[in-house]
Amino acid sequence: MEFSRRTFLKISGATTAGAILGSLGFNLLKPKAAYAQPLKIKYAKETTTICPYCAVGCGQIVSVKDGKVINVEGDPDHPINQGSLCSKGSALYQIANNDRRLSKVQYRAAYATEWKEVSWDWALSKIAEKIKTTRDKNWVTKDKNGNVVNRTEAIATFGGAALDNEECYLYSKMARALGLVYIEHCARI
């Protein structure tokens, strides 16, 4: 059976409020006037995700307001972590709000000492040219025993255990179509 996102988010919301309240033996609470700070995530949009660090696969809820991540915490419905997170998982917010994040394409020319900002279009065209030139120049049709091998050993790919399955699959498909054999990633090391 298929669960639409809308449905599960409703369930998730109800559980956060209901299950936690219930398990703690709370009656439905009346906010106490004395502490006046409003709950910051109250009107935020919630999205479920899975933690990008280790492979336990903990569920997280990302709260977004005005297109910005304002809070991340464990997904209480997730059967593995049941709302909990370690220090890394708890720090996800700082991946979203981080002035060191790359936001533009950078290029380093041969013998240059600095990065230079370039456009996607320029970079992608150059990359495609480099792949083609290197592949064509270093193409091996047959090995020394006369076996057809149809490969190039001049291009290597790395990554990525941090990619999604769909990305891994396309990466694998692309690399094989290009005739690459130096295909490796963190799973080996």
Added chain:
Amino acid sequence: MAEKAVLLDLSKCMACRGCQVACKQWNDLPAEKTTFFGGPGYQNPKDLSPQTWTLVKFFEKKENGSLIWAFRKHQCLHCSDAACIAACPVTPKAMTRDKETGIVYVDESRCIGCGACVEYCPFGVPHVDEKDEKSKKCTFCIDRIQEGLEPACVKTCPSGALIFGDRDEMLKKAKAIAKKLKMAGRNPYIYGIKELKGLHKIYVLPEGLDFYDLPKSPKVPEDIGLLEGLLKPISVATLTAAAVGLAIGYLKTVRQEQVAEKEKEKC
């Protein structure tokens, strides 16, 4: 709402420090600049501060040839007999107790940043932020509690070392855990039953009272009443942090002299 507490079952803490980061995240607290290492083991930062409201401390000892590496999450204990409240000189007090839950928090609209709470807290918890001159400490995530959520640190704790609930329930749980630990040959102590007429952060200390850098019998300093007396003549409107600072300084000197005198008597 009934009186609330967080039970800290240190036999289950593995110092992942999810609580430390979750606290910063929920409360929008910036990171501190640290270096290797703030304390024993992997402890960092060195201490609580206006930017760090909770902190895992590391303890290491060798006993009968085997090693014990223990961890204690340090933060405001939300005392029933809270020195910080007693010391708070403004009227109405900035250091406030939520009567129903027992949570102690700073009402920043009233806080004048005088540091009386800093001076008198037996656990070294509150710290005045130089930037906005307000006293800062663990709020027990009262904003979350009021909306039926657990405190951020409890929510994030993976191993069940932190449990949140009604205080009497937490005490029952603490006793059950301590009993189990005792049966396993440990020497547990429950910290928070009687201390300062009952704490709202209750520790089960598997290695006993002495090992975790907690005061053995924390007290509200005796001269705390004197502070109120000293400040009485000053009207609420004109009370400044500087005035309180002066009064605290005066009392500190008195206290030191008293201690010195007692020492002398001993000799």
Added chain:
Amino acid sequence: MTNHWIDIRNSDCIMIIGSNAAENHPISFKWVTEAMENGAKLISVDPRFTRTSSKADIYAPLRSGTDIAFIGGIINYCLVNGLYNEEYVAEFTNASHLINSGFGFSDGYFSGFDQKNSKYSKSTWQYQLDENGIPKEDKTLKDPNCVFQLMKKHYSRYDADTVSKVTGCPKAMFLKVTKKYCETGQRGKAGTIMYAMGTTQHTYGTQNVRSYAVLQLLLGNMGLAGGGINALRGESNVQGSTDHCLLFHIIPGYLKTPKAGDKDLQTYLKHYTPVSKDPKSVNYWKHYPKFAVSLLKAFWGDAATEENDFAYNYLPKISGNYSHIALFEALYKGVIKGMILLGQNPAVGGPNARMERKAMENLDWMVAADLWETETASFWKGPEVDPKKIKTEVFLLPAAASFEKEGSITNSGRWAQWRYQAVNPPGQAKDDLWILNAIFTRVQNLYKKEGGKFPEPITKLAWNYGEHPSSHTVAKEINGYNLTTGKLLANFTKLKDDGTTMCGNWLYSGSYTEDGNMMARRELDDPTGIGLYPKWTWCWPVNRRIIYNRASCDTKGNPWNPDKYVIKWNGEKWVGDVPDYGKTVPPEKNVGAFIMKPEGHARIFGMGLADGPFPEHYEPVESPVENMISSVQIDPIVKVWDSEMDKIGTSDTFPIIATTYRVTEHWQTGAMTRSLPWLVELMPNMFCEMSKSLAKKKSIKNGDNVKIKSARGEIEAYALVTDRFQPFKLNGKVVEEIGLAWHYGFIGLSKGDSANCLTPHVGDANTMIPEYKAFLCDVKKA
């Protein structure tokens, strides 16, 4: 993991060895703790007393790299004292199988060693076959040529005294662990082994894992709730990236990359499709042709036809080893000109990192996509480098983070879980699906326009994903379609080898069906009560939550532990988890509990290994002692490389053992944590842990800056002096060991020297995983 995270709670005894689960997989301790609350015992075996050890009932120290000696000792104790599950061993493993009488083992070498080529001929490592070609068995386990007797003989050399001398674990402590863990051999009990890179990152890492598997089979722990051997994988989707085979030797679904000489599809399929002459055998890999042809159809679509061998010719063929270490050796020699990296940082994470950084200088170009600048993308800025002399052009592409895109990732327990996009990536950053598509479509257009060398695999590749591939479209391709009906396949049993089905990865068939996206499910039903959550997301294969689960029942189909049954036979069918067996095949048909093996039995005797059918102790390539178990010092299959930067140190110059590890607060090369201020606050600097005795000897105080030197390089770190490291007594010789966090590098908010500047460029005999965990060094005050 054969089992999954939640299942740890079902265990009676948890042995964490070669893993520091509390630090590197903290949420696993939710379930470890729950098991302990229910009475389970926790054993931590580690060179260093870790946050995991702090929670353990028993902590046993073990010198890095001596797992086989330790586990071999437990196996010996288990066999000598009859603590194994006899029915399980006789019926479900190949213990009863007779081996060629020419097989033998003598002083460190198995039969068939070819000294000249450092290779084994495996002709004697084979089953004896009867006249029908079926392996001969002796269910009484008494025949001197049966695996059980050969194993007993092999491990008789691993007595407790020898184990203690080799590992440095005090004998009493070793025996305490052994007795406790062997209790799980009792009917109704289950023990689990949690392991990670402390196990695998050795020159005999594969055999380390096998030693755990052998022990678990003897104790009857495989297939049970609370049992299994559980690899705790380190990256969020390293399971998925492995399943999709971003590795030289395999293509999606663990199919073999064709080798030079696999000249056509028929040759290839014949080469890799196992055959069993036993009419009872399931031999599941007999379906290999269906998986392979369906993959070729997914890759080349209409261009893959029966007439052209389904475009088999388009697949590159390998001749030799192209693994990480070999790759960098080739790069060092200038064979490789261009490199593409998506979220990987070998300048910090690769072994002998100084050498790997140096090798990068030979690149003409590099493309790197990441969230932050990495040491790899900026290798030309690194220490010891003058950028003005580096020719490499580098393209650094800004990538999207996990919550800035939509797709699935597979956790260590094989659960493929869907995640959603919460926000857009910052600025011009793009998700990797977009990046891959943008690169490939441009390459494809160039070949369509200009032609080039063998352009067909590129021009004819089924690649029609538009401007921005939808993760749903790709997920469906991975699941596979029936090409006749156009419908998504229900699972891999529907695959055909005639070109009428396509499937990007047979293991994932069933993940996205006509019933919807199974990976996005969020139902919390738990019908068996053992925490399988069959309707929470989806897991491979076919949503089976515990693999080898047929072995959770005895020969009659009754669960070894009825209270925590995984499956059971109800007279008509198997109920519980998705059975790892025919759903309606009755137990008395006895088709073999391990259906992926042609003989239907788990292999205690593993003839597929490069370095021996039984795990045997050898020393790390750099070791302070001589092998005390045989006169063969190192695994004889291990390749030692010979570039001028591949130096091997000896204990006269480098008397101290070093090992590397991670901490909770950072992740891998630090690329995703050393720019997060909260995590940097917790773990700001590179540090080196050492014993008080070593510190005293070297006049080092806690917090001092120290220099650590190996044959490959020298680094600096803060000293953390602690009782948690103790020197090892090895046959009377006292040897110190130090520990290094390997998260640091020269880029980021927190910087520090990289531990991998010290590690050697040698790899495992079977997998070529680098030896990161045991090497030699010296330490001094800086």
